[in-house]
Amino acid sequence: ADYTPNDPTIGAQYHISKINSFGAWDVTKGDTTVLIGILDSGSDFNHPDLAANIKYNYADIPGNSLDDDANGYIDDYLGYDHGDGDPDPNCNNNHAATQQNCAHGSHVSGCAAQVTDNGVNGAGIGFKCKLIISKHGKDDDFSAPGGQSYIYNSDQGFYYLSVRGAKVINCSFGSGAPTGSQFTAVNFAYNNGAVICASSGNDGSNVLRYPAAYANVVCVAATNSADIKASFSNYHDTVDVSAPGENVNSTYWNDTYAALSGTSMSTPITAGTVALIRTKYPS
Numbered sequence: 254a255d256y257t258p259n260d261p262t263i264g265a266q267y268h269i270s271k272i273n274s275f276g277a278w279d280v281t282k283g284d285t286t287v288l289i290g291i292l293d294s295g296s297d298f299n300h301p302d303l304a305a306n307i308k309y310n311y312a313d314i315p316g317n318s319l320d321d322d323a324n325g326y327i328d329d330y331l332g333y334d335h336g337d338g339d340p341d342p343n344c345n346n347n348h349a350a351t352q353q354n355c356a357h358g359s360h361v362s363g364c365a366a367q368v369t370d371n372g373v374n375g376a377g378i379g380f381k382c383k384l385i386i387s388k389h390g391k392d393d394d395f396s397a398p399g400g401q402s403y404i405y406n407s408d409q410g411f412y413y414l415s416v417r418g419a420k421v422i423n424c425s426f427g428s429g430a431p432t433g434s435q436f437t438a439v440n441f442a443y444n445n446g447a448v449i450c451a452s453s454g455n456d457g458s459n460v461l462r463y464p465a466a467y468a469n470v471v472c473v474a475a476t477n478s479a480d481i482k483a484s485f486s487n488y489h490d491t492v493d494v495s496a497p498g499e500n501v502n503s504t505y506w507n508d509t510y511a512a513l514s515g516t517s518m519s520t521p522i523t524a525g526t527v528a529l530i531r532t533k534y535p536s
Contacts, residue, residue, distance in 0.1 A: 290414030294390030363504030
């Protein structure tokens with residue numbers, strides 16, 4: 254009982270025990286066919302705690318400039334870079350000077366499903382579930398807080414991840430105003446069988462954030478290690494669930510690790526949990 258992976262720093266990940274991950278893993282450790290879409294700034298494909306859990310699109314031959322699988326995206330073997338409009342979402346390939354633009358997405362990826370039971374660093378709640386990376390940061394944009402990139406063309410991510418078969422889509426971003434195109438994209442993904450998890454925001458206020466506030470989206474607030482609302486977390490009657498989001502240890506860009514805080518962290522922890530539920534109960 255209470256399966257314990259061999260990841261050496263799992264004890265420093267308070268959220269793993271707080272949400273009863275060990276008990277959940279006795280029921281299911283997820284499955285490689287259950288795909289979590291990470292709609293974010295990008296990710297570190299070479300990270301020792303991410304690489305084995307990234308889902309490649311083997312139906313599309315990389316580098317031949319053809320849409321081999323006829324899914325509407327050319328050469329999307331790794332995923333797709335909707336921020337820069339090219340098929341390469343891997344920050345470690347050609348963009349060494351701007352890898353920090355993928356720091357956020359790398360951390361989010363690990364919160365959802367960093368490689369678990371591999372004897373390296375910590376664990377991800379999604380365990381065996383795979384990650385599809387939909388990159389929406391721009392390599393040359395440093396205008397967001399912390400010198401990172403804003404999220405661009407996010408609507409396209411819902412369509413892309415739906416086409417790729419994501420059972421869960423994680424959205425650790427948001428804005429204060431809904432748009433018709435975003436609403437349409439969200440519902441396209443929902444109607445194609447995806448559970449969409451989105452962050453309630455970090456203003457510490459009773460305000461709406463989108464896409465989290467849409468009816469067909471799981472809106473996630475953040476808690477701390479004492480299991481109470483984190484001071485920064487937004488709250489609203491559209492919030493569906495709360496999860497740990499303060500000082501969460503996870504993967505970071507350039508093969509490193511970091512403890513970050515935000516509803517950006519509580520949301521992928523929720524998405525990874527949803528992936529376990531969808532493994533056990535596919536419908």
